[in-house]
Amino acid sequence: MIKLDNVSLVFQGGSVALSNVSTKIKEGEFVYLIGHSGSGKSSLLKLLYKEYVATKGDIDVVGMDVTTLPKWKVPILRRKLGIVTQEPQLLEDRTTFENISFALEVLGYEESEIEQKTSTLIELVELEESMYKFPSQLSGGEQTRACIARALASNPLLLLCDEPTGNLDPTLSTQIVTLLEKINRAGTTIVMATHDSSIVNRRKKRVLQLHQGKLMSDVPQGRYI
C-alpha cells in the first residue's frame, strides 16, 4: 500500500524535515506514526498525498509512483486517499450533512446517490443527531468525526490522519480511535500521526517512531517511548 525508499525532505533554507526514511505498509494495516512536534510526522503524511515533494528517494502509494507523479495526476491519487487533518477543516456556512455531501459533489456523484451516501457516512460516524448543525454548534469530537466521514466519501483505500485527536480530551480521543479501528476492520488501511502516548500504548498496533526526521524504530504492537 505504501512504500518509502530512502526518502528525504529538505525545505528551502536547508531545514531537514525527513532524512533517508524507508519503510513499507501493507494493505489493511493500522499504523501509528509517533514522535515529538517537529519530528517529521506531518511532513511524511504530506509527502504521501503530494502536498510536499520529496527532495530525494522514491515513494509509492496505492500503486502510484508519487515521486514522478505529474501535477495533473495528483487529484487522481488523492481520490484514492482519505485525509484528516488536526484542525477540522469544515465550511462554516454549511451543516454537517452539507459538508459531507460537498465532498461527494466534488467527486462527481449523482444527486440521488449523494443523499443516500451522505446518510450512510453520517450513520457510520454516529452524527445523526448533529447532521443539521453548523460546525460552530458541534463539539471538537463531532467536528473530527464529520471530517472523517468526508474523508471516507471517496471509499479510500488508505486513510491518512494527521493528529486527529490533537485537540480532544481523552474520552473523545478514544471515541475517534475506536471509530478509526472500525473503519480499519472494514478494510481501509490507516496511518495515524499522533503524540498521544495513552492511545498508542493501549491499542497495541504497529508503531513507526520518528525523531528529528529520521525513522528511529518500527515495532509491531509497539509502545510510545
Add this chain to the structure above:
Amino acid sequence: MRRNPLLAIATILAVLVSSFLVFTTLSARAIVENNTSRWQNGVHVVIFLDDRVTSTAHKQLQETLESYSEVRMVEYFSKSEAAEEFKELFSGQQELLDEVDFETLPTSLRVNLNNPSDYQLIIERMEGNAAVREIRASGEAIERLLSLTNTLVFSATTFAVLIGFAAFILIINTLRLTAFARRKEIKIMKTIGASSTYIRLPFIFEAVFESLIGTSIAIGLGWSVIQYSKNSVIAQSIFDISISDSYLINLTLFLILSTLLFGFFASFVGIRKVLND
C-alpha cells in the same frame, strides 16, 4: 460577484469602456475609409478654365493633361453641366438660384489621378497656363483628414488598450479576492481530489460573465451610436455614415470572442496562485 459587488461593477464598467472604444474606433475607421476611398476614386483636381481663351486651347490643355502618366482620366465640364450641378447642389435654396447668373459659371477640367498625392505636381505644371483661371485640389483635404483620422484611431486604440489592461487587472483582483474568501473551500476541494479545472470553473464563469456583460452593453451602445449618427446633421451634409451590417456583425462577433478569451485568460492568471499554494 455577490462577495465583491463594487469590484464586480468596476470590472464590468472597465470592460464596457474598453469594448466601447474598440467598437467605435474600428467602426469609425471603417466609415472614414469608406469616405476617403470614395473621395480618392473621385475628382482630385479641378481646373477652372478662362472663358476668354478659345475652346481649341481648352482642348489642347485636356490633351496635355491626358498625356501625363499620373493622370487616369480628364473630364470636360461645360457651362451647362456646371449649371446643372449647381442647381442640384442648391436645389433647396430657390432664392439663391434665382439670383445666380449661370453664364458666369466657368467651364472646367476635372482630373482623376492614379495616385491622389500627385495633385501638387499637376498644380505646378498648370500654373501660369493662359487657359487656366483657377485650380482647386481635394488631395490636401484628404491627406489632412486621413492624418487626423489616423491620429484619432491611434489615440483611441491606445486608450482602449490601457482601459482593457485596467479591466484585466480588475478582473484578476476580483478573482483573487474571491479566491481568498473561498480559500478554505478550495483547500478542502484540493484535499478531496478535485481537479484544477473543477476548482477553476466557477472563477472562469465569473470572469467571462462580467466581461460579457460589459461587452454586451458596449456593443449595444456602439450600434445605437452608429444608428443615431446615420441620421445626424453630419451624415446629411459632408460625411456619409455608411457601414455595412456584415462589418458590424463581424466586429460584434470578434468582440464577443475576444471577451471570452479575455475572461478565460484573466481567470487563469487570477487564481493560479491560489491553486499552486
